[in-house]
Amino acid sequence: MGQKSGKIVAVTGNEAVAEALRQVNPDVSAAYPITPATEIMQRFTAFVSNGKAKTEMILVESEHSAMSACIGASAAGGRVATSTSAQGLALMWEELFIASGTRLPIILALVNRAMSAPLNIHGDHSDGMGARDCGWIQLWSENAQEAYDNMIQSFRIAEHMDLRLPAMVCMDGFIISHSIERMEYLDDEAVKSFVGEFKTVNPLLDIEHPVSYGPLILTDYYMEYRRAHAEVMSKVKNVVLDVAKDFEKISGRQYGLFETYRLDDAEIGIVILNSAAGTTKDAVDAFREKGIKVGLLKPRLFRPFPYEEVGEALKHLKAICVLDRADAFGGSYGPLFMDIAATLFPYKEKPLMMNKIYGLGGRDYLPEHAENAIAELAEVAKTGQIKTFKEYIGVRE
């Protein structure tokens, strides 16, 4: 374990992310408020107004403009961060591709919220899942501590000279963003030296070396740029692991590409993202006490998805239940399920798999939901038969 330097606090997820931003002290931030992410920038702009961060805030008229201003500031040579949720991320859609295709290491705190319509402000993953293929790095967080830790690490990952990719740090709306938890802040100096000075690459403001951003790339070169992007995405996981090692030295907290919980000797397993993983771990413990060998895998680096490593961690199981807090309409299964299925595709012998859609629009994920899934898994492992491959749970018929 590394040397700890922080202090224990009781804060909301949003407060923790705002604190991480204050400690990193980016050069520029452009943001537009949207529930439940609003509080991050509300708190951060207060830090800026009170001189506790030197960031230049650009208060814009929409998320489309927010991400556009972030792109301009990043291309100019600044360290840049912003925050949003749901429709706000959707309004950033075209700029998300421009940020990644232009290889600008912009950091975005995404407070996961259900996509409208029908209009809803609560936590689910349909916003982040909708943006999963836009060439950004995605780190998902179970609680306020992980959101804070991921936020700090994301700057080092995104700005790594081998990558230069934008990154979004995801946490569940309201469940984490607005709930107060005990967690640990690092010292300002520890964070400052961990993220280091921002290094520029081809900054627009270097007038001695003029550059052009955003040229037209047609049939002769577009495919080569996409191939290069696929290549840089393949380098992300090693950087994530290296940065996690350094982060452990200042925090004492360990991070990997994903978290496993009682999985090594398990026969059945649950795969689940973010806050619901915490609830599920309690159910895993309860079933372990009854002698049922169940474990859990919680992805952290969701994009690029570490297919080989996740497949390796799951392949020994008899049966897996993937719980998705979003549906991929018309795609047969939820988005997480499809990735997990893809990790096991290369193996001849693979676990039986089922998919459950839960918690949409902030619907509570209760311990009994996890317990039912585990009980069903145990039955599937015993009989080798799956009754329902995919179903919605916690929904009224």
Add this chain to the structure above:
Amino acid sequence: MKLKGWKELKPGAVVTEPGSALKFKTGSWRAFKPKWIEENCIQCMFCWAYCPDMAITVKDGKRGDFDYDYCKGCGICALECPGKKGNKAIVMEEEGR
């Protein structure tokens, strides 16, 4: 020109060589070609002012022939040309004739 492979590209398609647009010969886009008829030219420079590219060559205050490496054949110069006594100094001809 030999096209580069994906490993040779600058990240993010950033152009780091100033003025490199000169190397992009857009004249190949042309379907109609402007023809300069010198005896009808009054050297008003309308064509030079209206050209959306820089395809009118000018030396010592006088226009010369077109720079066909960059003329896309838009025809604006031919439209704006006042000519001499009703005779245009620029006319458009179909490429390849």
